[in-house]
Amino acid sequence: MNIHQVLFFCFLSVLNDRNTGIHGEMMIPKTEGEDFRHSIKVGRPESTIIYLCRNNCTKEDILIEALGNRATTGKYIIRYDEKLFVTIKQLTLSDAGWYRFGVANSSSQGSYMDFEIRIKERCKVILGEPGVYSIPEGGNITIRCPLTAAELNSKFLCRKQCQQVIIETNNVKARQDRYSIEYGNSTFFNVSITQLTKSDSGQYRCGVGRQMTENTCWDFEITVTNGSVIPLAVSLNAVVLLAVFLLFLYKWKIIPKCLKSRGTSTGRSEQHDGTGQQHALYDNNYPAFVVEEAPYETVDPPASYQILNQSHAVYDHIYSAITTPT
Structure with a gap:
C-alpha cells in the first residue's frame, strides 16, 4: 500500500466514524454500455484527496484516488475543477451497486456523495430472425431495423452483444463518423454504415431503449467481401x-x-x-437521295415549228457563208 492509500484510509476512517459531512445520495438508472458521468459542487482545501470507491469503501473497494486534480485508472476517471467530476465508462451489468466519491482530509469532515447505479440490460428482448447481408469492400449499406419505436425513444447500433455501443440517439436523425441513424416511422428506423472495410464484418444489433419496459433489439450480420464498388x-x-x-x-x-x-x-x-x-x-456523309424524273411521251412538233426551224437553218447557213474567209 502506498502513501496515498494510507492517507486515504485515514480520511475514510474519519468520515465513517463521525458519519458527518454527507452531501447527499441518489439512485441513477443507466443502460448497459452507457457511460456514467456526475459531478458535485464541493470545496477543496489544501492537502485533500479526491476519491471514488464502492460498497463499504474498504481497501478492496478503492477504485481511484488522487492528491492531484486528475487521475485515470482503467474505466474510471476523477478530476477536480471547482467541482468534483467522476466518470465510469462502458457500464456493464456487474457495475451495478453503491458508490461514493468525494473530498476528504485528516482534519476535516470532508464532503462526499453516495449514489446507486442501477443498470438495465441493453438487449433484454431479441426479436425476429437475424438478418444476413453481404457487400463489397468500400461500399455503403443501409439496414431497416423492424422495431417499434417512438421518435423520442433511444435508438442505437451496437456490436459484441452490445458491449460496444457504436451510435445512440434520441433524435430523428444522428450521424457519428461512418455511422448514422434515421427514424422512419413507428414500425422501423434505418441504420447506415459507409465506406465498409473488412473489419466491419461481424455481428451487429440495432435496438430501442425504453424507460418503463425492457429494451428490444434485432440481430444482423454483415460480411464485407473482396472487390470494389463502382461509384x-x-x-x-x-x-x-x-x-x-x-x-x-x-x-x-x-x-x-x-x-x-x-x-x-x-x-x-x-x-x-x-x-x-x-x-x-x-456532303457530310449524309445519304444522297436520287430524284427520278417522271416518264413522258414524245410529241411531234407542229408544222409551224418545223417551218420556223427550217428558216433558222437557212439563216445559219447564210451566216456561215458570210464568215467563211475568201
Whole structure:
C-alpha cells in the first residue's frame, strides 16, 4: 500500500466514524454500455484527496484516488475543477451497486456523495430472425431495423452483444463518423454504415431503449467481401458511353448499306469551273437521295415549228457563208 492509500484510509476512517459531512445520495438508472458521468459542487482545501470507491469503501473497494486534480485508472476517471467530476465508462451489468466519491482530509469532515447505479440490460428482448447481408469492400449499406419505436425513444447500433455501443440517439436523425441513424416511422428506423472495410464484418444489433419496459433489439450480420464498388456517377457515365458507341456502330453499319443501295457516291465529288480549278464538295456523309424524273411521251412538233426551224437553218447557213474567209 502506498502513501496515498494510507492517507486515504485515514480520511475514510474519519468520515465513517463521525458519519458527518454527507452531501447527499441518489439512485441513477443507466443502460448497459452507457457511460456514467456526475459531478458535485464541493470545496477543496489544501492537502485533500479526491476519491471514488464502492460498497463499504474498504481497501478492496478503492477504485481511484488522487492528491492531484486528475487521475485515470482503467474505466474510471476523477478530476477536480471547482467541482468534483467522476466518470465510469462502458457500464456493464456487474457495475451495478453503491458508490461514493468525494473530498476528504485528516482534519476535516470532508464532503462526499453516495449514489446507486442501477443498470438495465441493453438487449433484454431479441426479436425476429437475424438478418444476413453481404457487400463489397468500400461500399455503403443501409439496414431497416423492424422495431417499434417512438421518435423520442433511444435508438442505437451496437456490436459484441452490445458491449460496444457504436451510435445512440434520441433524435430523428444522428450521424457519428461512418455511422448514422434515421427514424422512419413507428414500425422501423434505418441504420447506415459507409465506406465498409473488412473489419466491419461481424455481428451487429440495432435496438430501442425504453424507460418503463425492457429494451428490444434485432440481430444482423454483415460480411464485407473482396472487390470494389463502382461509384454511381462512374456507372452512369459508362452507360452513356456504351449507348453512344452502340448508336455509332448502328449508323456505321446501316448508312453505308443505304448509300450503296441508292447508288450514291462516296461522299466527295469534284467539279471544274471555267478557270480549270477543282473544287471539293462534301456532303457530310449524309445519304444522297436520287430524284427520278417522271416518264413522258414524245410529241411531234407542229408544222409551224418545223417551218420556223427550217428558216433558222437557212439563216445559219447564210451566216456561215458570210464568215467563211475568201
